[in-house]
Structures are given as C-alpha cells and as structure tokens.
Amino acid sequence: MYIGGTRQKRIALIVFLAPAIFSLVLFYILPIASSLVLSLLEYDPLRPASDIKFVGLKNFIEYFKYQDMREQYLHVLYYLVLYIPLVLVTSTMEAVMLNRAFKAKTLYKVLLYLPVITSWVAVALIWRWLLHGEYGIINIFLRKFGIQGPSWLHNKLWAMPGVVMAAVWKDTGYYALIILAALKGIEHSYYEAARIDGASAFKQFRYVTLPLVSPTIFLLLVINVIAGFQVFESIYVMTEGGPAGATRVPVEQVYRNAFTYYKMGYASAIAWVLGIVIIIATIIQFRMEKLWVSYES
C-alpha cells in the first residue's frame, strides 16, 4: 500500500528504518570493504596509527606458504567428514521415529531438544568430562568391553572425533525437528500406493521418504557445510586448538591472531580466505544438487 507524500510521513519512515539500516551499513556492509583493506595491512590495534603498514599480499602469501593454511583446512575437513554424515543420519532417524505416534512423544521431543538449547560452553564442559581419559564415562563404559579408550581430547588423532561426538549430540535434535517438518508434508497416498505394491518398511523409506525429504536434507547439508567451516566454540572450549595444534581450525585461528597476538591484518587474510572457500564449497554443492536431490514436479 502507499503511504507517503507529506513531510511528517517521510520523517516517520526514516524513524522506522534508521536503526536497522544504520546497523546494516556500519556493521555488515562497510566491514566487507574494510576487512579486505585490513588484510593488506600490518595492523596492531595496541600500537599508534603511524605504525600501520601497507604490505600488499604479504599476509596471504605467508598464510599460503607456511603450514598454517594446509593444516587448518585438513582439520576442518576431518571435522566435516565425520560430523556431517553422522548428524544427518542421526537426525533423519530421529525424525522418522518422531513421525510415528507413540506415548510420551512430547516429553521425548523436549528431551531431544535440551542439548540444542544448552550453550556450547556448557556442552563443551560436559563433554570434556565425559571424554576424560581416565574417569570419563565413555572410557569407563568402553573398558567394560575390554576396550581401552584413548584419552580423547589429549590425543592428536582422537581429539577431533571427540569434538564431533559432542557436536552430533548437541545438534541432532535441531535438525531432527526440521526434517520432521518436511516428513509431515509428505502425502499419505504415496505410502498407501507403496504398500499396495508390497513395499517393505525399508523400501518405503528408501524409495518414498528419502527422495521426498532430499530437498530438506540438501538444504541442511549446505547450511552444515557453511557452519562447519566456521566451527569455533566447541574447539575453543574443548581443546583450545590442541593437543599440539591438532584441532586448529580457521575461525579459531582468526580469533587467536586477531585478539591474542593482535595481528589483525593476518587474521583478516585468514578470514577472507575462509569466506572464499565457503563460497566455492557452496557453489560446488549446488552444482551437484541435481545428482541426488529430487523435486516433485
């Protein structure tokens, strides 16, 4: 509808838009440009402005040249490769379960959602304790079967799987409810037709359910890859990038370089590389979408 014209109304319009637009420009649009400029500088916020130096692509070259970048992306890929299949499988299974009627379902949903609303800091502390090498419940449990578990977060190989376990535990309920919403949208007639054809429960899942929720799963995959590349809080609290740098990941290194070492130029370069990697990963996923996602025609 059209409301406009008078001076008074124009002022009102400005009042309505000003706070959001002010924040948009100052904290989202300008930073894109200034972050790019920063990545070309040597900038320490604790030193006087006269010490700011233009260094061209030096930050990027340094990042590419030394082990830093390779190491961080290997770690983040290790995380993604473990986390994404696991969380998608667990949440799809939960969603399929939740799509059936059973007693105490609301209670069950609440239970499943508790880890989601718990902060990452709290989850990280809980899991640090569960994964304790000597007194952690998980290793005590494994010992009952004669398996000596690793001292998870203090072991270079097992630290990341430890973080992934916590993340899957925390996130399953969230994705399960989103997939559940998609499942509810599937028409019953599809299942009836499948049943008349004599399809087993497994076949119904494989040939009816899975194709029809594949657009939702695809969306979750894209969101998860974007978020996974930016994994931070779990790592920061659970391992601090350790042991011996075994869980150093890009965002954690942006944080360290910018706010512990005050190398803000270098940190901005890491952030920009990450942004570009995420864009490329997203484009690749959309290119591959056709191969496995089916849309109803």
Place this chain on the structure above:
Amino acid sequence: MRVERVVLRTLFYLFITAAAIAALLPFLWMVSTSLKAREAIFSIPIRWIPREPSIESYKAIFTLANIDFLRAFLNSIQVAILLTLLPLLTSAMAAFAFAKIEFKGKKLMFSSILLTMMIPGTITMIPNFITLKTLGLLNTYTALVLPALCNSMGIFLMRQNFIKIHDEYIEAAVMDGSSLYRIFLTIILPLAKPVLFTMGLFNFMGAWNNFLWPLIILTNRKKWTLQLGLSNLGSNFYNYQHYQMAGAIISIIPIVIVYLISQRYVEQGLSTGGIKA
C-alpha cells in the same frame, strides 16, 4: 507380516529408548558430578547417586576469588533482556516499513538485509571490533546491541507476517488521522503477537548462549556474561569437574525454564523459518 510388525515395533522402541538415554545421560552425569565432593568425582567404579550428596560446589563457584559468578549471572540477564527486546523492536519497525510503506530504494535495502545472512561473521568480526573500539564502546553492552539491531532473519519473518495484515485496517486508521507511529503501536504490534513472541524467544536463547562476540567485546571481568565466566571456570579449574558441572547447570536452568514454558512456540519457529537459537 505379523512377525515383521512385531520386530519393527520392538526395534522402534529400542531405538527411541536408546536415543532418549543418549540425550539424557550426559545431563544426569552433570547433575551427579555437581553434587559430589572433590575426592568422589575421581572414583571408580562410578556412582550415579553420590554417596554423600553435597552442594559444596555450588557454594564454591559463587565465592571464587577471580570469577564473580553471581555478577556474571546478573549481567547475562541484563544482556539477554537488552538483546531480546531492542532487536525485536528495530526489526519490527523495519519490517513494518518494508511490508506496508512504498518508498524509493525499498527493494535494494531489503535485499541487502537478506544478503547479510550470507556474510560469514568471521569477516565482519575484526572491522566491527575496531569500529566499536574507536567509538570507545569496548566493554559496554551497547557494543553487543548495535550489530544486533539489523536482525535479518527477524526482519524477514516479520515482514512476511505483516504483509498478511489487511490494508483496510491501516487505511481506516489513516483516515482517522492516526500517525504511522500510532498505527504501528496499536494495530501492527498487537496483531503480530505470536510472531513477536517466537522471535523474542529465539532472540533470548541466542543472547543467553552467545559466546564469541561477548568474548571479543567484554574483556573486563566485571562485564562478563555467564558464558564467559563459565568458559573461564573451565580453563582455570581444569580438574574441578564438580565446579564446572555446577556452573553448567546454573547456566542451563534459566533457558530450560524459558523453553519449557514456550516449547510450542519453539517448534513453530523451527518449522516456519528454521531459525537457530
């Protein structure tokens, strides 16, 4: 056929029981540990129910020399209220303009707001820190609020909602000589109560659990939020798991209460927008 049904049913119940236990067990262990004395947390075999339950760890974390947990708790409440209400108001205001007023540059502004969802926070983090430092706003809650005033998800969802409100209501009010402010306050907001509540809820959960941005902005211990205090408890008392678990419980309780009261709205929010707390 009958056999298959029985097997499936059994598998189904086995699975949901296992999943429920997996979800709940870490919480139970957290509660159990928090009620133990220091020696008891390192005992094998494990005891789920402490032999001598004590609330020592709860008392202890509120009397630590270098982390003021009570203060952090109160700070968190203050921050959560600010970060729930202010972004809610500014998003509703912007959403109203985008939904019901025609003006130049509307499309551009709206799509720019939506595009901010795509910008990784990692890129804007450092420039925003420098901006706020330059403005002298480090260690203030204003620095937490300002970037949140443009809440793209909130603006988008509320705009979708406001568009459905019939223009006649607004036109009638304009005829009566109501100002736009009045229309916003007396017509739009009351009609949009459910979406406002859902958004507010997600704002609250996000604010309560927020970590990275406060970690950067609030370096002064007196300004710390609960999550910062808790994280610090985790690193300074690395082998005091009963303290850590007590702190974790205290940080979880408020959000669980809010969630239990409004569980219905959480699910609604998830199914409409997939918003993440």
